[in-house]
Amino acid sequence: MSVARFLSICFCLFMGFSSLSAQHYDQAIGLRGGTSFQLSYKEFFSYYPSPQMAWEVLVGVHIDERRRSFTNGYVVEGMWYYHRDIGFNTNFSAYGAAGLHMGVYTPVGEKRRFGAGLAIALGAEYTFNFTPVNIGLDWKPVLGSPRSSLLRGALTIRYVLPTTWQ
Template identity: 30%
Template sequence: MKKLFFLFAFLGAMFFTNAIQAQSYNSAIGLRLGYPVSVTYKKFLTESNALELFAGYRGNTFYNWFSVGAAYQIHKPINGVENLQWYFGGGATALFYSYDDGFDFGDSGSVGIGIFGNLGLDYKFPDTPINLSADWMPTFFVGSGYLTGFGGGYGALSVRYTLN
């Protein structure tokens, strides 16, 4: 019985090691330096499919904005450059915001939903646990107040620490 257990443990370890080597990293955590600045966690579900989760905050004197979201991404290698991939996908975000115009009228707070596309580049440095990505996220907002309609200027540079 012990021999059978060790055989399955060895085969499982070999399978797990090969699965990690097929992808330059398995998961990573870091910052999305965009609009808004966010904490990001990216996890590969398969060799080419990843899920990215993010939560961010942006604010100034007149408004505060907190968002959470998720993106499903499909990664494709770029031939000729090791560890560089391009990706596409989409996702959704929930936005919680408040607006204060400095007077006693016109103030509002609300919740909005954003549905977005995702297009970007992803690079894992070969000898360090650092991953960089840059993306564009055209977003269609459904909500009240000023967060309604199409926004084509969203995207970010992400810097992450890889966890595998």
């Protein structure tokens, strides 16, 4: 199956989900680990009409998956999310996102250089009812400099910050 066909199927499934609200938090902070290790801050700013929308800022270290180097680069990302409820008030949601990344990269054996590009994400997350924890799993390819990669993905665990309106 080609990448374009896979993305088309994911997009159609994503857009066909129910319009119920799955997110029970306004802000969360946590760690993202996988092909990058990053600190994550996510905030929802639109709940109705569906889909819910959020933005996220990520700061951390990218790993060069070809050379397995932990010193590949320091990166900052900004993402814009569209969330949809997956089930019948199950606290699961699917999301799609797009954003920008930029950072300073040091490929093994080369000089340090600046890089920037586009990042997209497809994933799902679950928010626990009685514990202020949110868990997400995503696939996030990046396009740009110094190297594009379709192999990026991670698990994110966030602490849900208390809100005053609930």
